[in-house]
Amino acid sequence: xxxxxxxxxxxxxxxxxxxxxxxxxxxxxxxxxxxxxxxxxxxxxxxxxxxxxxxxxxxxxxxxxxxxxxxxxxxxxxxxxxxxxxxxxxxxxxxxxxxxxxxxxxxxxxxxxxxxxxxxxxxxxxxxxxxxxxxxxxxxxxxxxxxxxxxxxxxxxxxxxxxxxxxxxxxxxxxxxxxxxxxxxxxxxxxxxxxxxxxxxxxxxxxxxxxxxxxxxxxxxxxxxxxxxxxxxxxxxxxxxxxxxxxxxxxxxxxxxxxxxxxxxxxxxxxxxxxxxxxxxxxxxxxxxxxxxxxxxxxxxxxx
Amino acid sequence: xxxxxxxxxxxxxxxxxxxxxxxxxxxxxxxxxxxxxxxxxxxxxxxxxxxxxxxxxxxxxxxxxxxxxxxxxxxxxxxxxxxxxxxxxxxxxxxxxxxxxxxxxxxxxxxxxxxxxxxxxxxxxxxxxxxxxxxxxxxxxxxxxxxxxxxxxxxxxxxxxxxxxxxxxxxxxxxxxxxxxxxxxxxxxxxxxxxxxxxxxxxxxxxxxxxxxxxxxxxxxxxxxxxxxxxxxxxxxxxxxxxxxxxxxxxxxxxxxxxxxxxxxxxxxxxxxxxxxxxx
Numbered sequence: 001x002x003x004x005x006x007x008x009x010x011x012x013x014x015x016x017x018x019x020x021x022x023x024x025x026x027x028x029x030x031x032x033x034x035x036x037x038x039x040x041x042x043x044x045x046x047x048x049x050x051x052x053x054x055x056x057x058x059x060x061x062x063x064x065x066x067x068x069x070x071x072x073x074x075x076x077x078x079x080x081x082x083x084x085x086x087x088x089x090x091x092x093x094x095x096x097x098x099x100x101x102x103x104x105x106x107x108x109x110x111x112x113x114x115x116x117x118x119x120x121x122x123x124x125x126x127x128x129x130x131x132x133x134x135x136x137x138x139x140x141x142x143x144x145x146x147x148x149x150x151x152x153x154x155x156x157x158x159x160x161x162x163x164x165x166x167x168x169x170x171x172x173x174x175x176x177x178x179x180x181x182x183x184x185x186x187x188x189x190x191x192x193x194x195x196x197x198x199x200x201x202x203x204x205x206x207x208x209x210x211x212x213x214x215x216x217x218x219x220x221x222x223x224x225x226x227x228x229x230x231x232x233x234x235x236x237x238x239x240x241x242x243x244x245x246x247x248x249x250x251x252x253x254x255x256x257x258x259x260x261x262x263x264x265x266x267x268x269x270x271x272x273x274x275x276x277x278x279x280x281x282x283x284x285x286x287x288x289x290x291x292x293x294x295x296x297x298x299x300x301x302x303x304x
Numbered sequence: 305x306x307x308x309x310x311x312x313x314x315x316x317x318x319x320x321x322x323x324x325x326x327x328x329x330x331x332x333x334x335x336x337x338x339x340x341x342x343x344x345x346x347x348x349x350x351x352x353x354x355x356x357x358x359x360x361x362x363x364x365x366x367x368x369x370x371x372x373x374x375x376x377x378x379x380x381x382x383x384x385x386x387x388x389x390x391x392x393x394x395x396x397x398x399x400x401x402x403x404x405x406x407x408x409x410x411x412x413x414x415x416x417x418x419x420x421x422x423x424x425x426x427x428x429x430x431x432x433x434x435x436x437x438x439x440x441x442x443x444x445x446x447x448x449x450x451x452x453x454x455x456x457x458x459x460x461x462x463x464x465x466x467x468x469x470x471x472x473x474x475x476x477x478x479x480x481x482x483x484x485x486x487x488x489x490x491x492x493x494x495x496x497x498x499x500x501x502x503x504x505x506x507x508x509x510x511x512x513x514x515x516x517x518x519x520x521x522x523x524x525x526x527x528x529x530x531x532x533x534x535x536x537x538x539x540x541x542x543x544x545x546x547x548x549x550x551x552x553x554x555x556x557x558x559x560x561x562x563x564x565x566x567x568x569x570x571x572x573x574x575x576x577x578x579x580x581x582x583x584x
Contacts, residue, residue, distance in 0.1 A: 015422045022431075026438060136570075140563035142514055144521045144534075145555045148541040156545055236424060243429040247521065251541070261430070262522055265437045273437060277430045284427065 001296065008292045012285050019281040023274045024066050075275035086275035089260055094279075096166065097249065097256035101241050103176045108183035108237070113230065115184070116191025117218065123196060131188060138185030143244050147178040147251045164253035175252045179244050183237055190229050198226040224298070231295050235288040242280055318571025321564040328561055332384065335377035343378045344529050346370060352547045364549040366539060375531055376554050382532040383558070386446060387513040393451025394508050398458025399494070399501065405459070406466025407489055417463065420456050428453040429518065436524040443526055450515045458504050465500045469493055506569035510562040517558060533558040 057065070069076070075086035119131040154174060155163035162171045198204065199222055207217050246258035253259075257276060264272035340360050341347065346369040347361070355364045363372035405416035432449045439445060469475065470493070478488050517534025519525035526532050533554050540551030 011418075026434060136566060137559075137563060140510065140566050141559040142517055142521075142534075142537075142562070144518065144541075145537055145559060148537075148544050148551060149555070152544055152548065152551075239427045243427045246429070246433075247518065250522070261433075265433050266523060268437060270438075273434060277434060280427060280430065 001293075004296055005293055008289055012289050015285055016282065019285075020067060020070060020278060021063070023278050024063050026274065070278065075278070076271040086272050089272060090257065090275060090279055093255065093257035093260045096254060097242075097245050097258055100172065100175055100179060100249070100254065100256060101238075101245055103172065104179035104183070104241055104244075105237065107176060107180040108187055108241075109230075111180070112184045112187025113191050113227075116188040117195055117223075117226075119188065119192040120195035120199065121218070128192075132192070135185040135188045138181050139189075143178050143182060144247045144251060146181060147174070147248060150174050150178060151251070164251075166254055171252075171254075175248050175254055178251075179241055179248050182244065183240060186237070187230060187233070190233055191226065194226040194229045195222065198222045228295065228299055231291060231298060235284070235291045238287050239284055242284070315571045315575065318568050321567040321571070324560065325564040325568065328380065328557065328564075329384070332377050332380040335374060335381075339371060339374050341371035341374050343374055343531070344370060352543065352550075354547070354549055363553045364547065366547065366550045367543055372536075372550055372553055375536060376533070376557055379531045379533045379536045379554060380557060380561075382526055382530050383513050383516060383534070383561075386443075386450065386516045386526070386532065387509045389447040390451035390454070390512040390516070391505055391508045393448055394453075394455040394458055394512065395501070395505060397452065398455035398504075399462050399497065401455065402459040402462025402464075403466050403489055403493055403497070406463040407470055407485070407493060409467075409470075413463070417460075420459055424456050429515065432515065432519065433522070433524060436519060441524060441527050443530070446516065446519070446525065450512050450519075453515060454508050454511050458501070458508065461500050461504055462497055465497050466493055469496050503569060503572045506565060506572055510565040510569075513558075513562060513565075533561075 075090065115131050115135070119128045122128050151163050151174065154161045161173055165171055204217060204222055207221055212221075242258075245256060246261055248254070249256045249258035250262050257280075261273060261276045263269070264276065339362070347359075347365060348369055350356070350359055350361060350365050351369045352367045353359070353361060353365050355362055361371050361373065363376060365371055366375070401416060401420070405413045408416075432453055435445065435449045475488060475492055478492060483491075513533075516525055516532060517537065520532045520534030521538045523538065525534055536554035537551060537558065540547075540554055543550045
């Protein structure tokens with residue numbers, strides 16, 4: 001197991017490298033930053049800028065410096081929010097997004113697996129079709145369409161929940177649901193398919209023929225192997241939740257990392273935008289690494 | 305192939321979805337003729353009015369008096385255009401990558417597929433947004449960026465299919481006959497990929513439209529005066545409380561189109577390859 005973990009960890013390193021290299025390259029190439037030599041500056045100021053940003057060093061050295069800074073958690077200053085470093089902004093926004101995202105993933109897993117199992121157990125029945133059709137709808141309707149409709153219904157017309165902001169558990173309900181819905185749909189579909197296959201397998205037939213109660217069969221024997229595709233979907237699922245959070249936080253006015261990202265994008269705040277991408281990228285790579293380990297623990301036959 | 309087609313035609317849900325899709329497409333193409341209003345013409349007498357047949361504002365107007373009906377249909381044109389073009393980009397990259405990996409096999413295949421695996425879990429959306437931020441909102445850049453995001457699935461499927469075709473007798477015969485690798489790929493492998501490719505094209509189009517809508521919703525998609533469903537939903541969300549029709553109609557069109565594409569794609573996939581039913 002340790003060797004496997006090490007191997008996966010090592011293969012994550014080139015990915016990290018590519019990610020940071022891309023980030024670095026984009027910052028340098030982007031028009032309109034302080035590295036833009038098209039702006040006409042008085043020579044003294046230009047010299048000072050070059051000195052301050054180490055632009056006179058060879059490229060690979062600048063990249064090395066950038067990597068070094070990253071390792072120390074320094075993402076550079078924010079271009080738009082003049083008094084803050086990107087690190088500070090990330091530190092403010094991330095806990096909020098983390099809370100939102102974790103709840104959404106938890107909800108998605110629990111509801112998705114339950115619905116999928118239900119559909120699998122009653123395959124080709126009315127329940128099955130209803131669940132699957134709803135799942136299809138969940139995948140097809142973009143969350144930035146559902147979210148405003150949700151606000152319209154629950155906050156404006158019914159007044160049950162606040163329309164946005166952050167304060168108390170009520171304000172989390174709509175954003176979490178909006179974030180979780182597409183994932184619930186995907187996970188339900190995956191679970192249904194996987195469960196159907198597992199329920200058809202020989203060892204389940206044996207268990208049934210030996211007279212085990214159905215509940216035991218489902219929860220103690222069928223569920224674990226059926227979860228394998230779900231576990232490997234967790235990686236892309238997290239990426240999807242992170243992507244979704246960008247829009248959801250914008251719509252609900254939640255001060256998380258996603259919203260910082262969008263504001264940064266619209267304000268041409270390159271360092272902020274870059275910092276968020278690298279941060280999330282590292283997070284996802286780390287998460288995928290953990291998922292790989294978990295998968296291997298569940299099914300030792302897996303090889304890479 | 306015959307019974308696959310029959311199975312599809314029997315699938316009433318998929319057929320109705322197809323019919324709806326065709327209806328929407330026709331509507332979108334024929335749009336200008338059905339209404340006296342142009343995309344950006346402002347009707348000062350009717351600002352933010354609900355649907356009203358007497359003024360020929362079938363879907364109402366937005367806060368600057370533009371007709372929502374025409375804008376929704378024009379937005380549909382752009383959304384579908386981006387959808388098809390970006391899917392084409394995805395198609396080209398995905399088929400090339402998958403076919404080469406599948407046919408080459410061995411180390412090359414492993415490397416190429418590992419690359420796909422690595423990219424699979426990355427939040428590509430972020431990079432697309434970055435590209436839009438850094439390089440402006442050129443519509444061609446949108447095609448390419450959005451297309452480059454979605455080729456991974458296609459590559460995987462194509463590679464799998466290539467692997468199974470590669471081992472068939474007629475390919476072996478061609479190789480024994482001395483046909484060059486490039487020619488084999490072109491004349492034997494690629495035409496046999498058609499079935500799978502069609503399925504995944506039908507499934508990629510809605511994903512691509514979704515990405516474009518996402519971008520437009522954030523204000524990073526197509527620029528004025530062009531509009532797309534995503535941009536319209538964005539505009540509509542702002543007016544949600546006072547003029548809900550500005551949100552509801554574009555949203556309905558977007559959701560219905562995506563739903564239908566997904567449905568038909570699923571139907572095709574079930575018809576042509578029942579083993580794949582579990583994969584999402």
